[in-house]
Amino acid sequence: MQSNLDNLGAVRVVARTPRSLAPILDAGATQTLRRLLHDTFASFFTKFLPDSPGGPKKYAHEVASLLHLYFTLVSLAKDGGTIGESLYWIARDNLVKPGQSQSLGDPEARRRFRRCVWAAAVHVAGPYLDARLAELRDVAEEELNVRRQVRAMEAEGSRQSPPRAMSGYTSPASVAGYEYSLPLSSDRIKELGLAAFVAIHPYAKLALGLRDVAARVAFSAGLSRASTLEHLLTGSRVRRLTGREAEGLRSDREARRSRALMEASSRGGGWPSWIKTKALRAKHLSEDWNKALLALVAVGCKGLEWWYSSGEEASKESRAEALDLPAPPRPSTERRLPKSSRLCPICRREKKDPAVLTASGFVFCYACVMSHVKDSGTCPVTDAPASEAHVRRLYFTS
Numbered sequence: 001m002q003s004n005l006d007n008l009g010a011v012r013v014v015a016r017t018p019r020s021l022a023p024i025l026d027a028g029a030t031q032t033l034r035r036l037l038h039d040t041f042a043s044f045f046t047k048f049l050p051d052s053p054g055g056p057k058k059y060a061h062e063v064a065s066l067l068h069l070y071f072t073l074v075s076l077a078k079d080g081g082t083i084g085e086s087l088y089w090i091a092r093d094n095l096v097k098p099g100q101s102q103s104l105g106d107p108e109a110r111r112r113f114r115r116c117v118w119a120a121a122v123h124v125a126g127p128y129l130d131a132r133l134a135e136l137r138d139v140a141e142e143e144l145n146v147r148r149q150v151r152a153m154e155a156e157g158s159r160q161s162p163p164r165a166m167s168g169y170t171s172p173a174s175v176a177g178y179e180y181s182l183p184l185s186s187d188r189i190k191e192l193g194l195a196a197f198v199a200i201h202p203y204a205k206l207a208l209g210l211r212d213v214a215a216r217v218a219f220s221a222g223l224s225r226a227s228t229l230e231h232l233l234t235g236s237r238v239r240r241l242t243g244r245e246a247e248g249l250r251s252d253r254e255a256r257r258s259r260a261l262m263e264a265s266s267r268g269g270g271w272p273s274w275i276k277t278k279a280l281r282a283k284h285l286s287e288d289w290n291k292a293l294l295a296l297v298a299v300g301c302k303g304l305e306w307w308y309s310s311g312e313e314a315s316k317e318s319r320a321e322a323l324d325l326p327a328p329p330r331p332s333t334e335r336r337l338p339k340s341s342r343l344c345p346i347c348r349r350e351k352k353d354p355a356v357l358t359a360s361g362f363v364f365c366y367a368c369v370m371s372h373v374k375d376s377g378t379c380p381v382t383d384a385p386a387s388e389a390h391v392r393r394l395y396f397t398s
């Protein structure tokens with residue numbers, strides 16, 4: 001039984017384009033599709049994996065990659081190409097050898113399977129690394145921003161000493177255990193590394209993209225062996241199969257399958273061979289319906305995500321309507337607050353163990369605000385009366 005998606009009319013139209021253009025066509029399909037699949041799965045798992053500290057949500061990209069790996073591996077093992085490639089009847093020469101129908105115990109079949117695993121791993125690693133590096137870049141940029149703000153704040157503070165906002169305080173430096181000294185040299189090196197990474201990342205991405213375009217053009221002109229970095233790493237050339245080759249592959253597969261089924265049912269008999277036969281049939285079915293199953297899973301992920309997020313929106317709206325309360329105004333203050341909300345108004349560093357003073361609603365480092373209310377019994381920003389009982393640690397869920 002063949003899956004219906006293998007025989008879509010639209011695919012036939014694409015398949016009638018000149019064979020030499022196959023790698024160019026494939027450029028769009030494979031690259032876009034693998035990115036799309038990874039993003040779909042990753043955003044699904046980011047939303048639905050349980051969110052305990054150090055829990056599975058942290059590994060959403062890894063779990064998404066495993067699912068992507070499964071579908072890619074099945075496609076490579078069955079059609080000799082990734083999902084995008086096989087849509088265009090494009091196959092990799094080191095995975096497809098029409099006329100050779102090996103059985104499973106065959107050493108050549110095992111070598112072929114290992115090549116499939118490697119090809120699938122390389123294919124899935126692309127969007128995975130891309131997504132992880134983009135996240136790392138965001139974190140690095142944020143870190144650099146905070147460092148810049150802290151430095152600007154320190155420069156300002158040293159110009160107007162003692163700062164008005166700080167007069168009457170316990171020295172913020174002693175409160176938080178910080179010292180107003182220049183960053184350590186190892187810290188400086190880390191910062192330079194972050195800055196270099198943030199600066200280089202977009203150019204490296206662009207260079208890789210241009211390299212792939214150039215490689216595809218060279219490949220189509222017969223000047224290069226591999227059409228992309230992915231194919232270079234897996235040592236495979238792509239080419240579009242002729243109708244006869246595709247038919248040959250299909251009949252080889254059928255022969256291999258019925259031989260495997262016969263072996264399974266003839267060996268021993270009884271329930272072990274019954275289970276083995278059923279498992280083989282399930283395997284063949286999942287191979288044949290791989291694309292349909294993938295489409296179902298991807299659409300299911302998107303659908304569930306949409307369903308839950310629209311439900312959340314609705315309940316948020318109805319809660320807001322039920323309350324019908326405008327947010328209370330921010331307490332007025334004449335004190336100078338740090339420019340970034342990430343900085344503590346007392347020590348003017350990034351907040352450590354953020355804590356809210358419920359008497360005023362301002363957020364500080366836990367140690368800073370505790371020490372301040374103990375000494376003065378007021379909010380450091382608004383001077384509202386406050387005690388240690390007004391301090392609450394804040395816990396963020398991500």
Ligand SMILES: [Zn+2]
Nearest residue numbers: 344347365368
């Ligand atoms: Zn602080």
